[in-house]
Amino acid sequence: MVDINEYKKDFKMYCEKAAAFLKEEKNDDAVKFYKKAKTSLENLIKFDENKYNHPVYEQKKKEIEKKIEELESKKKKVANKEGGGGGDDDEDAKLKEQLSGTLVTEMPNVSWDDVAGLENAKRALKEAVILPIQYPQLFEGKRQPWKGILLYGPPGTGKSYLAKAAATETKGRFFSVSAANIVSKFMGESERLIKALFELARKNKPAVIFIDEIDSVLSARSEGENEATRRLKTEFLIQMQGVGKDDKGILVLGATNIPWGLDPAVRRRFQKKIYISLPEANARKLMVKLNLGDTYNDLTDEQFTILGNLTEGYSGSDIYNLTQDAIYGPLRKCQRATHFKKLDATHIVPCSPSDPGAFRMKINDIPNPESLVAPVVTFEDFILSLQKMKPTVSKKDLERQEQFTQEFGSEG
Numbered sequence: 001m002v003d004i005n006e007y008k009k010d011f012k013m014y015c016e017k018a019a020a021f022l023k024e025e026k027n028d029d030a031v032k033f034y035k036k037a038k039t040s041l042e043n044l045i046k047f048d049e050n051k052y053n054h055p056v057y058e059q060k061k062k063e064i065e066k067k068i069e070e071l072e073s074k075k076k077k078v079a080n081k082e083g084g085g086g087g088d089d090d091e092d093a094k095l096k097e098q099l100s101g102t103l104v105t106e107m108p109n110v111s112w113d114d115v116a117g118l119e120n121a122k123r124a125l126k127e128a129v130i131l132p133i134q135y136p137q138l139f140e141g142k143r144q145p146w147k148g149i150l151l152y153g154p155p156g157t158g159k160s161y162l163a164k165a166a167a168t169e170t171k172g173r174f175f176s177v178s179a180a181n182i183v184s185k186f187m188g189e190s191e192r193l194i195k196a197l198f199e200l201a202r203k204n205k206p207a208v209i210f211i212d213e214i215d216s217v218l219s220a221r222s223e224g225e226n227e228a229t230r231r232l233k234t235e236f237l238i239q240m241q242g243v244g245k246d247d248k249g250i251l252v253l254g255a256t257n258i259p260w261g262l263d264p265a266v267r268r269r270f271q272k273k274i275y276i277s278l279p280e281a282n283a284r285k286l287m288v289k290l291n292l293g294d295t296y297n298d299l300t301d302e303q304f305t306i307l308g309n310l311t312e313g314y315s316g317s318d319i320y321n322l323t324q325d326a327i328y329g330p331l332r333k334c335q336r337a338t339h340f341k342k343l344d345a346t347h348i349v350p351c352s353p354s355d356p357g358a359f360r361m362k363i364n365d366i367p368n369p370e371s372l373v374a375p376v377v378t379f380e381d382f383i384l385s386l387q388k389m390k391p392t393v394s395k396k397d398l399e400r401q402e403q404f405t406q407e408f409g410s411e412g
């Protein structure tokens with residue numbers, strides 16, 4: 001025998017709880033309890049044999065359904081606004097207009113997996129950028145998200161690239177500016193731009209402001225520095241400090257390859273400094289693979305490993321250039337070739353004169369050019385490119401980076 005009084009009690013209790021959550025603006029929880037209340041009503045309709053009570057239940061059920069619907073549509077509206085490039089209302093548009101030419105609007109398409117190595121840096125960035133946006137509830141009380149992160153290290157090690165991965169994942173909440181463009185603006189203008197930038201981010205909280213090559217805006221103060229530059233720095237410091245404003249939920253991400261050139265006051269504002277060092281052998285191997293992508297090649301895993309070992313001292317961008325050069329190897333082979341052979345009925349490839357079926361011909365003499373196929377990229381192509389393409393980061397630069405790390409940073 002079902003005790004309908006239990007259902008009645010439950011119904012009352014669920015409604016009270018829902019109302020309490022509503023008061024605290026915890027709408028999701030309120031919806032949860034209204035749904036439970038609705039189930040209790042449905043059970044009453046099912047089991048209460050006194051049919052005279054049913055119209056009352058039905059009426060209450062309708063009321064509760066309406067409440068659930070209202071709360072859910074409110075949530076959807078908020079979500080749409082948040083997802084749509086961070087609320088494109090009039091004021092946003094105005095700020096964006098002011099920032100035009102400095103705000104990088106092109107949306108990158110770089111995933112975390114495209115970035116080889118740098119595991120610590122990736123973890124730190126995810127913790128600082130992604131978690132607070134996706135799970136704001138995890139950052140309450142003493143556990144506050146980071147406010148400033150500086151990525152530094154030698155040129156071409158993936159600082160800007162990492163930021164792109166973060167931007168790809170956070171879409172409308174990532175405001176990326178090029179520092180050089182801010183500086184090149186007229187006197188007084190750049191100061192206003194910084195203000196507009198922070199305002200835009202605050203309106204779209206939680207948000208990330210990324211300033212690439214931050215040293216060009218916020219270098220150490222010098223004697224001959226002009227008034228405009230000084231005011232720009234001051235404004236930046238004020239904004240980053242968030243004086244008198246609620247700056248919770250704003251992360252300033254900076255990148256530089258001369259961290260020692262930063263103004264000490266600015267440097268201090270970056271609570272976390274992550275050293276993006278030259279890649280290790282394993283990461284270099286992975287980079288060669290990533291850069292080669294699906295380009296037709298015959299490299300074995302061992303050969304990739306050897307290339308990883310041979311590229312000691314190369315930066316990520318050096319390896320990118322190296323791979324690009326190697327990818328052109330087959331084209332050079334076509335241009336230099338003195339002999340070709342048939343690949344199948346309609347295609348020919350360059351080959352060595354001793355290959356069976358080789359016939360003497362130069363690239364310009366090929367009767368129908370569309371029959372030419374580029375040979376695969378080989379290990380030798382890489383070895384030839386390695387002889388030409390040397391690492392670009394100097395030992396002296398590395399020493400300075402490491403010295404800075406010992407003083408201020410943490411390893412990425």
Ligand SMILES: Nc1ncnc2c1ncn2[C@@H]1O[C@H](COP(=O)(O)OP(=O)(O)OP(=O)(O)O)[C@@H](O)[C@H]1O
Binds near residue numbers: 159255
């Ligand atoms: N860790 C990496 N994984 C994959 N590719 C990388 C990595 N590091 C660098 N690259 C390649 O090198 C290119 C240049 O890297 P990036 O622009 O991020 O360097 P950077 O550290 O910002 O240098 P700079 O200090 O000169 O601005 C990238 O576009 C990418 O192709």
Ligand SMILES: [Mg+2]
Binds near residue numbers: 213255
């Ligand atoms: Mg860069």
